[in-house]
Amino acid sequence: MNMHVEVAATVPGAAPVATDAPAGALDARAKRAADIAARHADAVDREGRFPAEAVAALKAERLLGIQVPASLGGEGASMSEIAELCAVLGRACSAAAMVFAMHHIKLASLVTHGGDSTWHRGLMQRIAGEQMLIASSTTEAGIGGDLRNSLCAVEAEGTGDGDTFRLTKEASVISYGAQADLILATARRHKEAATSDQVLVALLADQITLERTSTWDTLGMRGTCSDGFLLKAEGLPVVQVLQKPFAEIAAQSMLAASHLLWGSVWFGIASYAVDRARAFVQAEARKKPGQVPPGALRLAEAANELQAMRSTVVAGLARYEAAKGDPDALSAIGFSIMLNNVKTTVSAQAVDIVQRALSVVGLAGYKNGTPFSLGRQLRDVLSAPLMINNDRILSNTANLLLVQKGSGKLLSA
Incomplete structure (x- = not known):
């Protein structure tokens, strides 16, 4: 598929670009990128470094712009298609898969809410044409992980049509911020706005300065390089600010994309662990024909839970695809x-599945460097309940349940 796209000149650095998709369907392209990611996954984890080789492969396979509409140079990939790629990558390298997922979570906000803006349409063309990597800046010193509140604000500079703004944000975490080509940051709409009156601002890498304030030295997911930064931008045109309230953006695109794509990454990690456990049990069975290996029962339990995990994610994706384009449905309490x-269930299931798989393979999984090693996968998946802490999400759900009316139906909610 060959496409030539003229990029909107209103976007800094814009130029005509050609977007030639590599040969093969999305899954074939993702598999090639995953093969490269897998070769470097242990080094990425051991060194706590950005999965540069994997991201370069994703760019070479032109997978960073697939969500952009075809009219803007992308491929119009659905959330379900992207979720499938997250699972493929999750089996290979958790960090690379999470970078890919977080990129597409932010791109979902642009695709869903940026179509009415000439500037943001041009930005989407650049993302598809140049395979720009998008990072997110929603957390902030003083509010922690509460993405629905901001202390920093878009501060106007000047008057009239040429209005510009400045922004200073103490971001406690910006995953792969130093490697991103574009950061989408939340901020208060103006200096006098309430902390919950937020907007989403597109910031190109060459428009900002990042001063590192903390480093990402963690148990797992080490390759996401989620350092803290003092982010500063000055003299930027106000057209880079998405005018729709961030509350609507979060409810109608970001919430779904986050939980569904994260869940798909965790499913990929869990499915890899079950495969290692299956291979181990099969090897044990070959050693003693006619005998059921001791770990077979634990393997059956893990496989059963993996199937339940898959069903939860698939059902969530189906609900999202059915509601897509309907703001009322996407914002509904149910x-x-x-x-x-979906998030609280699959994040807990993923941890349990990997732990079950580790109990099956035993010491061979606990040791590094064996065909059954699962230490990296276990450490990575332990982040799942902590990424937007499950307790915070359950508290939010409890508040929503106070005003929801139950349907009692099996096939709809």
Whole structure:
């Protein structure tokens, strides 16, 4: 598929670009990128470094712009298609898969809410044409992980059509911020706005300065390089600010994309662990024909839970695809509760599945460097309940349940 796209000149650095998709369907392209990611996954984890080789492969396979509409140079990939790629990458390298997921979570906000803005349409063309990597800046010193509140603000500089703004944000975490080509940051709409009156601002890498304030030295997911930064931007045109309230952006695109794509990454990690456990049990069975290995029962339990995990994610994706394009459906209380339940359920299942798989393979999984090693996968998946802490999400769900009316139906909620 060959496409030539003229990029909107209103976007800094814009130039005509050609977007030639590599040969093969999305899954074939993702598999090639995953093969490269897998080769470097242990080094990425051991050194706590950005998965540069994997991201370069994702760019070479032109997978960073697939969500952009075809009219803007992308491929119009659905959330379900992107989720499938997250799972493929999750089996290979957790950090690379999470970078890919977080990129597409932010791109979902642009695709869903930036179509009415000439500047943001041009930005989407650049993302598809140049395979720009998008990072997110929603956390902030003083508010922690509460993405629905901001202390920093978009501060106007000047008057009239040429208005510009400045922004200073103490971001406690910006995953792969130093490697991103573009950061989407939340901030208060103006200096006098309430902390909950937020907007989403697009910031190109060459428009900002990042001063590192903390480093990412963690148990797992080490390759996401989620350092803290003092982010500063000055003299930027106000057209880079998405005018729709961030509350609507979060409810109608970001919440669904986050929980569904994260869940798909965790499913990929868990499915890899079950495969290692299956291979171990099969090897044991070959050694003693006619005998059921001791770990077979634990393997059956893990496989059963993996199937339940898959069903939860697939059902969530189906609900999202059915509601897509309907703001009322996407903002409904029942829909938000469903997404919250997807996140809390699959994040806990993923940890349990990997631990079960480790119990099957035993010492061979506990040791590094064996064909059955699962230490990296276990450490990485332990982040799942902590990424937007499950207790915070359950508290939000509890508040929503106070005003929700139950349907009692099996096939709809």
